[in-house]
Amino acid sequence: MECEYIKSNGKKCIAQTIKGDKFCFAHSSKPIIIEKRNNAKSLGGKNGRKQMLTPSKTIISLKNPNDTLTLLEQTINDVRQNKLAVNQANCIGYLCNIMSKIFEQQQVETRLAVLERVVLLERKKVNR
Numbered sequence: 151m152e153c154e155y156i157k158s159n160g161k162k163c164i165a166q167t168i169k170g171d172k173f174c175f176a177h178s179s180k181p182i183i184i185e186k187r188n189n190a191k192s193l194g195g196k197n198g199r200k201q202m203l204t205p206s207k208t209i210i211s212l213k214n215p216n217d218t219l220t221l222l223e224q225t226i227n228d229v230r231q232n233k234l235a236v237n238q239a240n241c242i243g244y245l246c247n248i249m250s251k252i253f254e255q256q257q258v259e260t261r262l263a264v265l266e267r268v269v270l271l272e273r274k275k276v277n278r
Contacts, residue, residue, distance in 0.1 A: 153177055215253045218246045 153163040155177035165174035168183060175187060212218050225242045228234035 212246075212249050215250065218249045218253070222246050 151167045151172075153165045153167050153174035153176075154172045155163040155174070157163060163174060163177060165176065167174055168178055168180075171178050171180060171183070173179065175183065178184070178187075210217070210221055212221065222243065225234065225239050225246075229236060229239045
């Protein structure tokens, strides 16, 4: 059965009624339903909040790929032990992926610089 509540725009609410009531959960005036509705609103607001990481006293330094690997390893373990929310772990994983790409780019640039030096030295030998 549909709720009998008439909205401010003149249209009838189309939600299903609560058993033993002529209104739905949102429009019922029964005290027990009002209390349940208020509790649901409160819980909804609390569940929607972003969770923050517990502040750590140690600063994590990511100077090389091994540091990134250590952070990922710790993150995986924290998720598995329910110490860290999955969405937070996803963020850390994403940032570690960026760091990995930076390390790769640095390696390529270093190797390229070495090759350029070798080519330059070879050209000097040929020109003598």
